[in-house]
Amino acid sequence: MNNIVDFASTIRELLSQPFCLPKESNYLDLAQVTDFNKLDLEKHIHILPEPNPIAEATFLIIQSMKECHLAQTKIGVNELLKAYLNIISRDHEQECSEVFSDYLFEIYLYSLQKTYPYTDLLWNYLSNCFHVVSQYLLEAGYVRGCEIFLQQIAAMGKTAAQKGLHTSSIQHFLHTLELRAGELGYTDLAAAAKNHRFNLEIF
């Protein structure tokens, strides 16, 4: 799949499918079991996992990275983030943010591979996207979602700084976000952003 338009439409198709949060699924995931007594193996063993379009999309993006097709990767990330902003709602703000930022982190981790030549370029692109996404989340009032997203960005920024990638844009946007959050009265978010900013390059 080398055509960018085909790639984009496949990803969009995947991401437009209904998306199921891990908690709502009936599939038995041993890692998620909290109450041992309720572990009803016989009842659950036949249930198949729910389709996970986001994971599929992420896999496609990573596939494009394997082929070093940067334009496709950028479009993939862009579509993923757009889908996130489209799907997020007040009811499952937290879960949604967690799922999407985890997949984003996977993509980022793959880009750190030594064999991947465009680490810098993709990182710059990601930093630019983060700015807009978190600003959007903030303006739309998704404070909890924004906090989770920031946490993941900060984790990425920290590894990036260790690898010698530039984090000035992350620093800068964390600062503007902090100012804006303070202005809008979200003091917790502002404090979290400041904390992330201060810890970004401590290792």
Next chain:
Amino acid sequence: MFNNNLYPFIVTSMVGGLLTLLGSVGIFISIIIQRKVERLQAILEEFIDLSYQSDLNLSGKMFNLIEKYQMHYILPDNPRQIIMGYMNITIGMVIALWLGLYVLGYQSPFHWLSIIYLLPLIALGLIMLWFRRLLQYLIDIDDTPLLGSIIPAPKRLRSISYLSSFINVSVKSVLKQARLSLHLKKCDLKKAESPWIIVLKEELSFDDFFYFLVCSYEKTPIFLSFGEIVFDFPCDGITGKPSPIKKNLNIPLGEMQIKNEPEELTANMLIFTKGEKYPINYQYILKKGGAYYAPSENPEVSIDHQITYCLEKDKITIIKNESNLPFIKEFSGLFKLNGTRLYLPKITEGKVSGENLKTSHESVFVD
């Protein structure tokens, strides 16, 4: 009683023993210092090597290296005092014993010529004090002339002027790691007419340079500020640790009124350092967002070959100026390196006068 003939020899051998011990202390100290200097020079070299890799993000590494340098730089206070105490007592003892020998060997009557016999004692006393001073210089590395030239004090490593004039490091690449950026914030969010405070942010606290900043709106200058940036970080109040370098530093440059609050402002900043002849030019595009202005993207940084300057007696003299930045000519007489930051809060119809200049007294803060 002791044999009077033998006693002076006993005292002499005591003096000999004390001096041997003192000599071995000198050797002991010099071994420690030698190891220290080696360590410090290795760190210094690593630091300088870093400065050449400008395309990487090195601010974390630079910070850690300077902290590491600081750690190896100072000797703990307690052993230092013990060594100094030991030297004081030994030197005191030796001089006292010498005096004692003089007393033993003295035969009346008194004659003025016998004062000449005292001269070697005075000379030896002076030499002993010199020796003491030398060892003291070795132990108290901070700000002593002996080692200062070989291993600079940790705070020197954050000085752009030092790095550029003594070590051939590219100022531009060091400043890139400092990530200078400009922010404008409203002093009071509630008041509509509140003045805006303009802050220079540094991710890594490099200092010891002169800046000249002009903020403009559609090529009309609205704010002007210039001065020297020098920091003085005292030891941490709680832990007592010295802090040669800090992160996330904010330098308030001044206050201004912005009419109509446009969406976009531009700012030009020139950086003059001691070891160079062309200033570095930073160009910012500041975008408004809520009650603040912040750069929308990384600033454009270039070496401005249109301006040539030199340093004379802590004053910057502009030799050649072909740039179209305003007010350099008018104010270049005031470009003094005295640690103050001056600003013009208001520029009406492009006219300026030195009388309206204000000094920014607000201190630097971490945020």
